Amino acid sequence: MQARSESLRLAGKRIVFVPTMGYLHEGHLNLMREGRKIGDSLVVSIFVNPTQFGPGEDYEKYPRDFKRDEELASQVGADIVFYPTVDEMYPANYQTYVTVEGVTLNLCGQSRPIHFRGVATVCAKLFNIVKPHAAVFGKKDFQQLVTIRRMVADLNMDLEIHGMDTTREPDGLAMSSRNVYLKDGEREAALSLSRGLKIAQGLYDSGEREAAVIIEAVKNHISSYDTNIIDYVKICDTETLEDIDQIERESVIALAVKVGLPRLIDNYVFGEPLAIP
Amino acid sequence: MQARSESLRLAGKRIVFVPTMGYLHEGHLNLMREGRKIGDSLVVSIFVNPTQFGPGEDYEKYPRDFKRDEELASQVGADIVFYPTVDEMYPANYQTYVTVEGVTLNLCGQSRPIHFRGVATVCAKLFNIVKPHAAVFGKKDFQQLVTIRRMVADLNMDLEIHGMDTTREPDGLAMSSRNVYLKDGEREAALSLSRGLKIAQGLYDSGEREAAVIIEAVKNHISSYDTNIIDYVKICDTETLEDIDQIERESVIALAVKVGLPRLIDNYVFGEPLAIP
Numbered sequence: 064m065q066a067r068s069e070s071l072r073l074a075g076k077r078i079v080f081v082p083t084m085g086y087l088h089e090g091h092l093n094l095m096r097e098g099r100k101i102g103d104s105l106v107v108s109i110f111v112n113p114t115q116f117g118p119g120e121d122y123e124k125y126p127r128d129f130k131r132d133e134e135l136a137s138q139v140g141a142d143i144v145f146y147p148t149v150d151e152m153y154p155a156n157y158q159t160y161v162t163v164e165g166v167t168l169n170l171c172g173q174s175r176p177i178h179f180r181g182v183a184t185v186c187a188k189l190f191n192i193v194k195p196h197a198a199v200f201g202k203k204d205f206q207q208l209v210t211i212r213r214m215v216a217d218l219n220m221d222l223e224i225h226g227m228d229t230t231r232e233p234d235g236l237a238m239s240s241r242n243v244y245l246k247d248g249e250r251e252a253a254l255s256l257s258r259g260l261k262i263a264q265g266l267y268d269s270g271e272r273e274a275a276v277i278i279e280a281v282k283n284h285i286s287s288y289d290t291n292i293i294d295y296v297k298i299c300d301t302e303t304l305e306d307i308d309q310i311e312r313e314s315v316i317a318l319a320v321k322v323g324l325p326r327l328i329d330n331y332v333f334g335e336p337l338a339i340p
Numbered sequence: 341m342q343a344r345s346e347s348l349r350l351a352g353k354r355i356v357f358v359p360t361m362g363y364l365h366e367g368h369l370n371l372m373r374e375g376r377k378i379g380d381s382l383v384v385s386i387f388v389n390p391t392q393f394g395p396g397e398d399y400e401k402y403p404r405d406f407k408r409d410e411e412l413a414s415q416v417g418a419d420i421v422f423y424p425t426v427d428e429m430y431p432a433n434y435q436t437y438v439t440v441e442g443v444t445l446n447l448c449g450q451s452r453p454i455h456f457r458g459v460a461t462v463c464a465k466l467f468n469i470v471k472p473h474a475a476v477f478g479k480k481d482f483q484q485l486v487t488i489r490r491m492v493a494d495l496n497m498d499l500e501i502h503g504m505d506t507t508r509e510p511d512g513l514a515m516s517s518r519n520v521y522l523k524d525g526e527r528e529a530a531l532s533l534s535r536g537l538k539i540a541q542g543l544y545d546s547g548e549r550e551a552a553v554i555i556e557a558v559k560n561h562i563s564s565y566d567t568n569i570i571d572y573v574k575i576c577d578t579e580t581l582e583d584i585d586q587i588e589r590e591s592v593i594a595l596a597v598k599v600g601l602p603r604l605i606d607n608y609v610f611g612e613p614l615a616i617p
Binding site: 065069072073075156157158159160161162163164165166183184187188191192194213214217218219220221303 | 342346349350352433434435436437438439440441442443460461464465468469471490491494495496497498580
């Protein structure tokens with residue numbers, strides 16, 4: 064892969080990279096369609112990265128379907144599908160990690176303490192292997208996007224990071240490979256995340272700027288479903304991801320909720336459009 | 341710098357990089373001469389990196405002489421001398437670090453707990469800026485060389501790391517920018533490091549394989565000088581840098597000694613030649 068990328072670069076090709084953990088859905092495919100537009104060579108990686116899963120999380124159970132993934136990636140124009148093995152990525156005696164500090168402390172960083180170290184490390188590795196001019200990430204994983212942007216800037220990595228709007232089901236549910244875990248009765252409860260964001264948008268648009276008021280309304284809606292266990296509902300500065308009391312600068316409301324088995328996340332940047340019915 | 345390096349790569353030039361903290365001596369110049377031989381474009385960086393100095397260490401006092409350094413680097417054939425400012429390298433809100441675990445725990449890692457995190461981080465940054473095909477490091481900083489090799493392998497960085505033999509004064513003292521701190525009476529005491537290595541070599545060559553016996557003999561010699569405070573004298577596996585009891589695999593004896601003000605280091609890989617009178 065590295066040799067192919069170096070050849071492509073020397074031939075003047077612009078490489079665009081979409082890293083994924085596979086089990087592709089329309090959200091991933093939209094990232095690839097965007098990638099197809101902004102570069103000459105589209106590289107998609109499929110790698111369920113063990114170092115970003117904590118003990119007791121769903122690394123073993125994370126859904127996988129490589130054959131289908133490869134077909135879907137090709138259909139939307141991927142030139143190369145890169146799918147390393149765990150042993151290739153983390154051989155015996157592996158011992159190097161990339162840690163981004165400030166922006167990983169809040170939100171998912173609180174309940175998943177090693178998650179972003181794993182994400183930053185595997186992205187650093189993949190960027191060095193694939194050597195892209197640009198990489199495309201989804202805004203659904205908002206903290207991941209902020210973390211990667213921070214790493215790229217801090218470590219002087221020579222690539223552009225593109226953030227793409229969250230792709231949603233027609234009813235508003237954010238697409239996620241983990242939605243496959245939802246049982247019948249839980250699908251409705253899962254909608255409370257996107258509907259909660261809609262409530263937040265409504266309050267904001269009607270002039271509310273007090274974070275606590277918006278958070279309270281969203282929590283009330285989400286916890287009206289018995290299946291739901293809220294991990295967090297927070298309003299943060301979009302750059303630092305620190306909690307804020309008053310919405311004055313660009314801010315994001317971010318949610319993490321366990322809906323039955325899966326832990327789902329969603330978010331909304333105040334003032335932006337929101338494709339939720 | 342990054343744009344220049346990208347142009348050089350696209351033009352098919354092989355970039356060789358020698359990162360330094362400046363105050364150049366013959367040891368640095370030998371790295372550059374080697375770099376000159378193995379590439380088309382020789383880039384030398386001069387940057388006293390604050391993140392690899394702990395509290396109470398000599399960051400502020402570290403010797404600097406940029407004008408002389410630039411002249412010396414040019415004389416031995418550097419095409420580009422890169423000297424970023426601290427604010428450019430670590431702007432406000434900087435928060436990303438590269439940590440290499442296993443190989444940084446022993447030796448200097450014990451008395452300088454954040455040192456190798458700083459070294460790995462700044463090298464990752466410089467490699468991303470300079471985009472070299474190869475980088476040249478001295479074996480005098482043996483643990484640094486092992487750490488950088490480990491980081492490059494673990495993070496899939498696409499460059500070769502060349503390790504160069506330590507350059508010594510005619511009497512055997514390893515060249516170091518910190519030798520400038522040695523006062524008159526301490527110069528002789530500082531020689532006890534290289535002479536200690538000579539003692540270790542003699543014992544090894546006469547068949548001694550017990551690490552404790554060799555260490556004891558070296559410590560006795562070094563501590564025969566009143567000015568000397570031993571930080572460590574250890575014998576380690578050259579790959580893992582873990583202590584060993586018996587010299588069976590490739591092993592290194594590594595020393596760190598405070599000689600008056602400066603803390604000096606030196607090392608010897610058993611079985612290799614040693615240019616000490």
